Amino acid sequence: MSDAAQAGTPRMNMIQAINSAMDVMMERDPNMVVMGEDVGYFGGVFRATAGLQAKYGKTRAFDTPITEIGIIGVAIGMGAYGLRPVPEIQFADYIYPALDQLVSEAARLRYRSNGDFTSPITVRSPYGGGIFGGQTHSQSPEGIFTHVSGIKTVIPSTPYDAKGLLIAAIEDNDPVLFLEPKRIYNGPFDGHYDRPARNWTAHPASEVPAGHYRVELGKAATVREGEAVTILCYGTMVHVVASTVEEMGVDAEIIDLRTLVPLDIDAIEASVKKTGRCMIVHEATRTSGFGAELAALVQERCFYHLEAPIERVTGFDTPYPHSLEWAYFPGPVRIGEALKKILKD
Amino acid sequence: MDAPRANLPPLSLHVPEPKFRPGDEADFSDVDVPPAGSARRPDTADKADSFHELAYTLIRVLDDAGQAVGPWNPRLDADALRKMLRSMALTRAFDERMFRAQRQGKTSFYMKSTGEEAVSVAATMAMASDDMCFPSYRQQGILLTRGYPLVDMMNQIYSNSADPLQGRQLPIMYSSKDYGFFSISGNLTTQYPQAVGWAMASAAKGDTRIAATWCGDGSTAEGDFHSAMIFATVYKAPVILNVVNNQWAISSFSGFAGAEATTFAARAIGYGIAGLRVDGNDALAVYAATQWAAERARTNQGPTLIEHFTYRTEGHSTSDDPTAYRSAGEPTAWPLGDPIRRLKDHLVAIGEWDEERQAAMDRECAEEVKRAQKEAEKNGILGHGMHQPFETMFEGVFEDIPWHLKEQQQQMIAERKAAGI
Ligand SMILES: Cc1ncc(C[n+]2csc(CCOP(=O)(O)OP(=O)(O)O)c2C)c(N)n1
Numbered sequence: 001m002s003d004a005a006q007a008g009t010p011r012m013n014m015i016q017a018i019n020s021a022m023d024v025m026m027e028r029d030p031n032m033v034v035m036g037e038d039v040g041y042f043g044g045v046f047r048a049t050a051g052l053q054a055k056y057g058k059t060r061a062f063d064t065p066i067t068e069i070g071i072i073g074v075a076i077g078m079g080a081y082g083l084r085p086v087p088e089i090q091f092a093d094y095i096y097p098a099l100d101q102l103v104s105e106a107a108r109l110r111y112r113s114n115g116d117f118t119s120p121i122t123v124r125s126p127y128g129g130g131i132f133g134g135q136t137h138s139q140s141p142e143g144i145f146t147h148v149s150g151i152k153t154v155i156p157s158t159p160y161d162a163k164g165l166l167i168a169a170i171e172d173n174d175p176v177l178f179l180e181p182k183r184i185y186n187g188p189f190d191g192h193y194d195r196p197a198r199n200w201t202a203h204p205a206s207e208v209p210a211g212h213y214r215v216e217l218g219k220a221a222t223v224r225e226g227e228a229v230t231i232l233c234y235g236t237m238v239h240v241v242a243s244t245v246e247e248m249g250v251d252a253e254i255i256d257l258r259t260l261v262p263l264d265i266d267a268i269e270a271s272v273k274k275t276g277r278c279m280i281v282h283e284a285t286r287t288s289g290f291g292a293e294l295a296a297l298v299q300e301r302c303f304y305h306l307e308a309p310i311e312r313v314t315g316f317d318t319p320y321p322h323s324l325e326w327a328y329f330p331g332p333v334r335i336g337e338a339l340k341k342i343l344k345d
Numbered sequence: 346m347d348a349p350r351a352n353l354p355p356l357s358l359h360v361p362e363p364k365f366r367p368g369d370e371a372d373f374s375d376v377d378v379p380p381a382g383s384a385r386r387p388d389t390a391d392k393a394d395s396f397h398e399l400a401y402t403l404i405r406v407l408d409d410a411g412q413a414v415g416p417w418n419p420r421l422d423a424d425a426l427r428k429m430l431r432s433m434a435l436t437r438a439f440d441e442r443m444f445r446a447q448r449q450g451k452t453s454f455y456m457k458s459t460g461e462e463a464v465s466v467a468a469t470m471a472m473a474s475d476d477m478c479f480p481s482y483r484q485q486g487i488l489l490t491r492g493y494p495l496v497d498m499m500n501q502i503y504s505n506s507a508d509p510l511q512g513r514q515l516p517i518m519y520s521s522k523d524y525g526f527f528s529i530s531g532n533l534t535t536q537y538p539q540a541v542g543w544a545m546a547s548a549a550k551g552d553t554r555i556a557a558t559w560c561g562d563g564s565t566a567e568g569d570f571h572s573a574m575i576f577a578t579v580y581k582a583p584v585i586l587n588v589v590n591n592q593w594a595i596s597s598f599s600g601f602a603g604a605e606a607t608t609f610a611a612r613a614i615g616y617g618i619a620g621l622r623v624d625g626n627d628a629l630a631v632y633a634a635t636q637w638a639a640e641r642a643r644t645n646q647g648p649t650l651i652e653h654f655t656y657r658t659e660g661h662s663t664s665d666d667p668t669a670y671r672s673a674g675e676p677t678a679w680p681l682g683d684p685i686r687r688l689k690d691h692l693v694a695i696g697e698w699d700e701e702r703q704a705a706m707d708r709e710c711a712e713e714v715k716r717a718q719k720e721a722e723k724n725g726i727l728g729h730g731m732h733q734p735f736e737t738m739f740e741g742v743f744e745d746i747p748w749h750l751k752e753q754q755q756q757m758i759a760e761r762k763a764a765g766i
């Protein structure tokens with residue numbers, strides 16, 4: 001047991017950590033409100049807002065009509081008044097109806113009003129597959145939003161990071177899309193869907209301080225140091241990558257990006273220059289995915305250090321299939337094949 | 346933020362709250378239930394602004410004694426009534442069995458329509474068999490009424506090797522052009538403007554077919570609902586817009602869709618669309634309202650919005666536990682009763698049915714469902730290997746498979762080999 005655990009640091013799963021971040025912030029900042037479909041009395045379909053309405057009242061934690069564009073538009077308006085709204089979109093797959101308010105409004109308010117108005121909102125949304133959710137409960141739309149100037153995109157991979165990053169996102173004065181990898185809400189996932197599910201208890205990052213702390217936006221984490229290859233990943237894939245690397249006995253350096261925009265380019269550059277190889281892993285579809293941006297950046301900045309072509313491991317360019325979920329998911333086999341290829345010579 | 350002005354009263358924010366929460370006794374005595382037969386039936390050629398009161402009342406045909414009364418009585422013959430009853434009973438039996446199949450781990454997800462069977466079954470019977478339906482996920486009764494094979498529904502639910510949708514879609518997201526049933530989306534209310542578009546196309550082509558669509562009370566909040574309304578009224582689209590007001594949207598009561606302020610049928614008024622509010626648990630009222638709206642549509646009088654006032658008796662889906670947010674007593678306290686029991690009582694009251702035949706019908710429906718399930722399970726259940734061939738994942742993204750998907754298809758086949766699958 002680590003010092004922190006002995007000192008009474010609570011163990012939390014990712015939902016509890018996210019809940020705790022909102023609780024801490026609502027306590028500190030009377031202007032923070034949470035809103036969204038089923039988030040009030042019920043506490044959210046994944047229970048992320050459980051208890052907040054009972055504690056802070058209905059005007060600070062409330063259910064909304066089922067209109068995603070309304071939820072984001074209203075959050076922007078509340079932000080313009082001076083509140084700090086944290087709207088939830090029930091599944092990232094349902095964020096598309098909100099696109100205009102996010103892309104044309106939240107993202108550009110500061111710029112077009114020359115700072116007269118800002119949009120200090122944090123949009124939370126569960127994303128990603130691996131739960132047999134079919135095509136409308138599985139998508140990873142981060143690449144759509146990283147393409148938009150003016151929105152920050154954050155994706156945690158552990159309970160500790162989830163809480164610290166969410167607090168930092170809420171305190172940030174710009175709009176942040178906070179995507180929560182729902183497959184690892186209750187425990188890390190090694191990509192072997194046929195093995196028993198694990199919970200977070202045994203993972204060191206499930207020690208989550210009860211109070212306020214921040215994990216700075218724009219800073220990646222080195223999950224594993226290594227010399228053979230740099231692997232850039234985020235969300236659920238951090239865990240799939242880590243366990244695949246262990247199983248294969250590869251000395252990889254694993255970087256958990258944590259924030260996609262703004263990106264920790266220094267961490268990426270330093271690592272790739274050290275290892276000379278770069279592999280990118282994400283669950284989202286391949287074409288125009290965030291991996292394409294990463295590959296371009298790495299070749300622009302590290303070209304003369306590269307000893308092999310950059311590898312991208314991604315979901316396929318199809319809608320997320322229901323029954324063939326595990327053939328679609330970029331699991332240990334796809335990652336393993338790519339590792340063999342990039343380390344070949 | 347500036348300090349509020351001291352000389353003015355402070356504002357306060359209203360956040361709706363349902364009348365009952367877990368632990369409360371449910372009491373619906375304040376729900377206004379007008380007597381059966383009390384609503385007038387306008388001529389289908391009347392202007393939409395001449396019967397606004399029908400958006401605020403409840404069109405009801407079946408009275409407490411099981412008699413069909415009033416101007417909306419569709420005067421169906423006994424055979425049609427028995428078919429209606431059987432389709433509703435079959436829908437319920439199907440739901441029971443498939444819900445259980447999910448609980449047994451045979452599939453990932455299921456949604457029942459318990460208590461709302463009349464809304465899909467009776468409406469379908471009032472339309473022509475080639476009219477086009479754009480349903481939500483809770484109108485399985487349409488397919489069952491139109492005689493779609495139970496086995497194929499189950500194959501879809503199991504995502505198995507015989508799934509007509511190739512295992513691509515979440516269970517119950519059926520699609521069947523042959524049966525006039527549009528592909529169900531997981532995203533709410535997208536079907537609403539699509540139904541209007543189909544109806545506009547039918548009108549533009551001088552066709553005779555009309556369209557109908559369904560969404561829930563909660564779903565009326567989506568922008569697509571309002572987009573559909575404006576297109577429907579502007580082009581007088583031959584479409585029936587159904588709102589299934591079962592009063593709950595997962596954990597959110599209908600107040601979060603505006604029901605504290607007005608009815609869903611009243612949404613029609615601002616758009617100049619005909620609006621009817623119907624007892625959704627009265628199969629004959631649903632039939633009559635749909636028949637009326639269909640006649641209006643077929644005679645170029647334009648769209649009708651029908652609110653079906655009903656109650657979601659069970660959880661939202663297999664992922665939901667309603668006891669966490671609503672009073673456990675609500676389903677039984679709900680004053681409009683059960684649609685199957687009410688139609689059965691009517692048939693008994695007119696001497697065309699009895700308890701024995703009811704019991705026999707229930708047994709028959711259960712048997713039919715069981716037989717179909719056995720048949721479907723021969724094609725596999727979810728997660729047990731009998732799915733579509735892996736390479737089919739890349740088919741149907743486009744009409745033809747482009748190079749990058751072909752490459753990914755090859756990659757996936759190589760992965761299967763590498764994994765020894
Ligand atoms: C665009 C979109 N937002 C949110 C959801 C999640 N969701 C699925 S069903 C549902 C409730 C819908 O309630 P209602 O319209 O009343 O229909 P009912 O389930 O009662 O039939 C919600 C919020 C979704 N599927 N699509």
Ligand SMILES: [Mg+2]
Pocket residue numbers: 561562563589590591592593594595657
């Ligand atoms: Mg509803």
